[in-house]
Each structure stands twice: as structure tokens, then as C-alpha cells.
Amino acid sequence: SQTIHQWPATLVQPVGSPLSLECTVEGTSNPNLYWYRQAAGRGLQLLFYSVGIGQISSEVPQNLSASRPQDRQFILSSKKLLLSDSGFYLCAWGIDNSNQPQHFGDGTRLSIL
Amino acid sequence: AQKVTQAQTEISVVEKEDVTLDCVYETRDTTYYLFWYKQPPSGELVFLIRRNSFDEQNEISGRYSWNFQKSTSSFNFTITASQVVDSAVYFCALSEDLYNFNKFYFGSGTKLNVKP
Numbered sequence: 001s002q003t004i005h006q007w008p009a010t011l012v013q014p015v016g017s018p019l020s021l022e023c024t025v026e027g028t029s030n031p032n033l034y035w036y037r038q039a040a041g042r043g044l045q046l047l048f049y050s051v052g053i054g055q056i057s058s059e060v061p062q063n064l065s066a067s068r069p070q071d072r073q074f075i076l077s078s079k080k081l082l083l084s085d086s087g088f089y090l091c092a093w094g095i096d097n098s099n100q101p102q103h104f105g106d107g108t109r110l111s112i113l
Numbered sequence: 114a115q116k117v118t119q120a121q122t123e124i125s126v127v128e129k130e131d132v133t134l135d136c137v138y139e140t141r142d143t144t145y146y147l148f149w150y151k152q153p154p155s156g157e158l159v160f161l162i163r164r165n166s167f168d169e170q171n172e173i174s175g176r177y178s179w180n181f182q183k184s185t186s187s188f189n190f191t192i193t194a195s196q197v198v199d200s201a202v203y204f205c206a207l208s209e210d211l212y213n214f215n216k217f218y219f220g221s222g223t224k225l226n227v228k229p
Contacts, residue, residue, distance in 0.1 A: 032215050043119075043221035044204065051214055088156060094215040099146040099165070099208045102217055104158040 002027035006091050006105035014113050019064075019078040021108050023091030026072065031093040033074040034102060035066055038088040050074060051096055086112045116140065117207050119220035126195050127228050134190040134223045136205030142166075147181065147188045148206040148217070158204070164188065195227045 003026045013019060025031050035047040046059045048066035056066050063082050067075045074091060088109050094102040118137045126132045138147065149161040162172065164181050172179045176193045192199055202224045206217040 034216075036219075044219040046216065046219075049214060049216060057214075090156075090158065092158075096215055099163075099215060101148060101160040101163055102215070103160070104150075107156045109156070 002093070002103065004091060004093055004103060004105045006089075006108055008108060009106065010109045010111075012111045012113060013081050015083055016080050019076070019081050019085070019110070021076040021089055021091075021110075023074040023076075023105055024072055025074075025093045028072070028093065028095075030071060030096075032096045033068060034092040034094065035074065035076050036090045036092065038090065038107075040087065044090065048076070081112050083112050086110055115220075116218040117205055117220035119203075119205055119223050121223045122221070123224040123226065125226040125228065128197060129194050131191060131193050132195050132225065132227075134192075134203050134205075134225065136188045136190065136220060138186050138188065138205070138207045140186075140207060140209055142209045144210050146208040148208070149179065149188075149190050150204045150206065152202040152204065152222070154201070161190075192225075195225075197227050197229055200225055200227045 006023045032051050034049045036044045037047055038044050048056055048058055050056050050068045053068055053071055064078050088107050090107045091105040092102040116139050121135055124132060145166045147164045150158045151161055152158050162179055169181050178191045180189045202222045204222045205220045208217050
């Protein structure tokens with residue numbers, strides 16, 4: 001069966017520090033991968049998606065970047081965090097061209113001080 | 114424009130009451146898919162149901178039921194005899210045609226509080 005792992009679960013970082021959140025998927029090949037952010041009390045905003053290794057599409061301009069160095073690995077990064085980067089970050093995987101449900105990781109709660 | 118609207122920000126009910134969560138969507142595609150997810154306090158999103166645009170039959174799964182009406186672009190979710198464990202944020206989502214990389218458009222969510 002397929003599983004998705006995200007880490008760390010919680011993170012507290014000072015303003016201006018770098019960020020690296022990692023997401024890995026097991027049990028499936030060539031998945032579509034997605035990064036979402038959920039600000040406090042708000043809905044899910046799609047940040048990035050990837051349909052293959054090295055292929056990244058950005059949905060909103062921001063202080064963050066994403067990379068997909070391996071088929072089942074998706075990384076969310078920042079060189080310098082802003083206060084507005086605080087939130088709950090969720091990684092998800094899906095099957096391309098299928099309209100099947102996306103499956104989500106447990107999320108990372110990021111607090112910027 | 115918002116593709117998925119969940120106008121109810123927060124709902125509070127007493128255990129055993131029925132509650133309906135509203136979802137209105139907007140799309141120009143004739144083929145699309147609608148989803149409901151549950152987000153308990155722990156944070157992970159749990160998939161509940163998927164419905165395609167050609168199937169307007171209502172669906173029932175235990176205490177959960179879904180009412181899909183294309184005429185009003187709505188896909189409402191009803192919980193019958195609510196329980197405290199139903200307390201969560203519920204999200205409605207839309208996925209459009211097959212060649213859209215399976216991107217989802219989520220509503221802003223409805224927080225359901227079920228009190229004992």
C-alpha cells in the first residue's frame with residue numbers, strides 16, 4: 001500500500017533562517033506531488049506541484065521554492081523565512097490524469113519567531 | 114474567482130443533531146470531480162468521498178450522506194445524528210478535466226463543533 005511521510009512534524013524557526021521540509025512517498029511510481037499551505041483558520045492553498053523529477057510548477061509567487069530530486073521525494077525550501085511563512089504545510093500525492101483523490105501527509109506546523 | 118465556496122465558516126451543534134455542510138462550486142468544464150475531506154484536530158486530511166459530474170445520485174455511507182445537484186452547482190454533506198468524534202474541519206474540493214495535473218481547488222473549510 002502507498003504511504004506518505006512528512007517531516008518534521010513541528011518546527012520553530014527565526015525570521016531570516018533557511019527552511020527545508022521533506023516529503024517522501026512509498027508504494028507508488030511517478031506520482032504527482034503537491035505542497036499546500038494552510039494559514040491559521042483558513043483553507044488550503046496550493047503552492048507547488050510536480051509531475052516528474054525536476055519538474056516544478058508554482059501556483060503563487062512567494063518566498064518559497066520546491067524541488068523534486070527523486071521520483072518520490074519532494075522538498076519545500078526557503079533561503080530566508082518571513083513571518084508570513086508561518087502555517088501548516090501539507091504534502092500530498094496523486095495519480096496524474098486520473099482525478100483520483102489526493103492523499104495527504106500528516107503535515108508540518110511551522111512557526112516563525 | 115473562487116472555484117469552491119464553503120460559506121459556513123463554523124457550525125456548532127449538540128450531539129445527535131443532524132448537520133449539513135454546504136459546498137458550491139464553479140467550473141466551465143463538463144467533466145469534473147468533487148471531493149470531501151475531513152481534517153481532525155491532529156491535522157491530517159482524510160478522504161471521504163469522490164463524485165464525478167455525470168453521477169448525480171445521492172450517496173449514503175452510514176451517518177454520512179451527500180447531495181449533488183448540478184442545477185445549483187452544489188455538493189452538500191449531511192451528517193445524521195452527529196457525534197463528538199465528527200468535530201473537525203471539513204473541506205470540499207474540485208478537480209477539473211483530466212489534463213489539469215489532477216490539481217485540486219479547495220474551499221476554505223467549515224469547522225464543525227459537536228458538543229456532548
